[in-house]
Amino acid sequence: MEFTHFNEKGRAHMVEVGEKDVTKRMARAEGKILMSEKTLSMVKEGSMKKGDVLSVAQVAGIMAAKKTSNLIPLCHNTIPSGLDVDFEFLNNGIKIIVDVKTDGKTGVEMEALTAVSTGLLTIYDMCKAVEKNMEITDIRLLEKKGGKSGQYLRKPVGKVVSVNTSETKGVIKNPIEEGSFLEDMGLEGDAHAGNWHRQVSLLAMESFDKMANKGVDLTPGIFAENLTTEGLELFSLPVGTRLKIGETIQEVTQIGKKCHTGCEISRIVGECVMPKEGIFTKIIKPGKIRGGDSIEVI
Missing domain, CATH: 3.30.70.640 (Molybdopterin cofactor biosynthesis C (MoaC) domain)
Incomplete structure (x- = not known):
C-alpha cells in the first residue's frame, strides 16, 4: 500500500478521481x-x-x-x-x-x-x-x-483503566499499579483467584456510566472487578471469545453472575451492575497487566 497524495517527484498533489465511479x-x-x-x-x-x-x-x-x-x-x-x-x-x-x-x-x-x-x-x-x-x-x-x-x-479495541485486587471476597477491590496473572489461577494475591472458570472478573466503564446518577462515587474496583476496562461492550462478547490483555491471553467463560446479597458492595452502591454486565475469564497465557494496556479481541 502506497501513499496517494504524492506525485512521481515526491511532491504533494490532489489525487485524480475523474475516472472513478460514483x-x-x-x-x-x-x-x-x-x-x-x-x-x-x-x-x-x-x-x-x-x-x-x-x-x-x-x-x-x-x-x-x-x-x-x-x-x-x-x-x-x-x-x-x-x-x-x-x-x-x-x-x-x-x-x-x-x-x-x-x-x-x-x-x-x-x-x-x-x-x-x-x-x-x-x-x-x-x-x-x-x-x-x-x-x-x-x-x-x-x-x-x-x-x-x-x-x-475498525477492529474492536479497548483498554485497561485499572487493575484491582482484594484479600477477601464480598468487598470493594483496591487499584494497584500492576498485576501478575497466573495460568489456572488468575490475579496473584486476589481472593477470587483459583483453579476454576471465574479466575478474572471484568467490568467496563460503559457499565459504570449507567449508574452515574446513583449518587455514589463510582471508582474502579467498587464492583469487585479485577479489571476495569473501557472501549469494549464486554457483555456482548460470546463465551469462548479470546482477549489479548496486556501480556496475557484470556478466554471468556461466563457473562454475568448471581448477585450475593449482604456484601459490602450492595451495602455501599445499593445495587450492582456486575451481575448483568460483568464478564469472567480464565487465563490462557500468563503475564502482567497494567492500567493503560490495550485489549484486543482475537
Missing part, C-alpha cells in the same frame, strides 16, 4: 472529551454561560464536515447527502459520534473525522471558562463503506 459512500467516526464531574453536570443542566453546549457543538460539527476541503489541503470538495452528529454522556466526559453519507467519487472519512474534531473543540470552547484541563482523546474512524477499497470496519 457510488454510495459512508463513514462513521467518534471521539471523546474528558472533563470533571462539575463541568459535565453543567453541560447536562444547560447552565454554561455560553449556552446549550451540545446544540452548538452539533451545528459546528455539521458546518465543519461541509467545509472539510477548505481545511484539509488535499481533500476533494465532497457534498454530504446525509450528516448526523450525536452525543453520548460518559461517566467522565462526552463522546461524539458522526455519520456522513454521500453519492460521489471519493469517500467521506475526512468529513466525519473533521466533524468529530470540530465538535469536540467547540465543547472545549464552550466549557473552558469553567475547566481548562479538559482532554480531547480517542478520535478515530470506526467504519467506511463504498468505493474501490470497499468496507473498512
Whole structure:
C-alpha cells in the first residue's frame, strides 16, 4: 500500500478521481472529551454561560464536515447527502459520534473525522471558562463503506483503566499499579483467584456510566472487578471469545453472575451492575497487566 497524495517527484498533489465511479459512500467516526464531574453536570443542566453546549457543538460539527476541503489541503470538495452528529454522556466526559453519507467519487472519512474534531473543540470552547484541563482523546474512524477499497470496519479495541485486587471476597477491590496473572489461577494475591472458570472478573466503564446518577462515587474496583476496562461492550462478547490483555491471553467463560446479597458492595452502591454486565475469564497465557494496556479481541 502506497501513499496517494504524492506525485512521481515526491511532491504533494490532489489525487485524480475523474475516472472513478460514483457510488454510495459512508463513514462513521467518534471521539471523546474528558472533563470533571462539575463541568459535565453543567453541560447536562444547560447552565454554561455560553449556552446549550451540545446544540452548538452539533451545528459546528455539521458546518465543519461541509467545509472539510477548505481545511484539509488535499481533500476533494465532497457534498454530504446525509450528516448526523450525536452525543453520548460518559461517566467522565462526552463522546461524539458522526455519520456522513454521500453519492460521489471519493469517500467521506475526512468529513466525519473533521466533524468529530470540530465538535469536540467547540465543547472545549464552550466549557473552558469553567475547566481548562479538559482532554480531547480517542478520535478515530470506526467504519467506511463504498468505493474501490470497499468496507473498512475498525477492529474492536479497548483498554485497561485499572487493575484491582482484594484479600477477601464480598468487598470493594483496591487499584494497584500492576498485576501478575497466573495460568489456572488468575490475579496473584486476589481472593477470587483459583483453579476454576471465574479466575478474572471484568467490568467496563460503559457499565459504570449507567449508574452515574446513583449518587455514589463510582471508582474502579467498587464492583469487585479485577479489571476495569473501557472501549469494549464486554457483555456482548460470546463465551469462548479470546482477549489479548496486556501480556496475557484470556478466554471468556461466563457473562454475568448471581448477585450475593449482604456484601459490602450492595451495602455501599445499593445495587450492582456486575451481575448483568460483568464478564469472567480464565487465563490462557500468563503475564502482567497494567492500567493503560490495550485489549484486543482475537
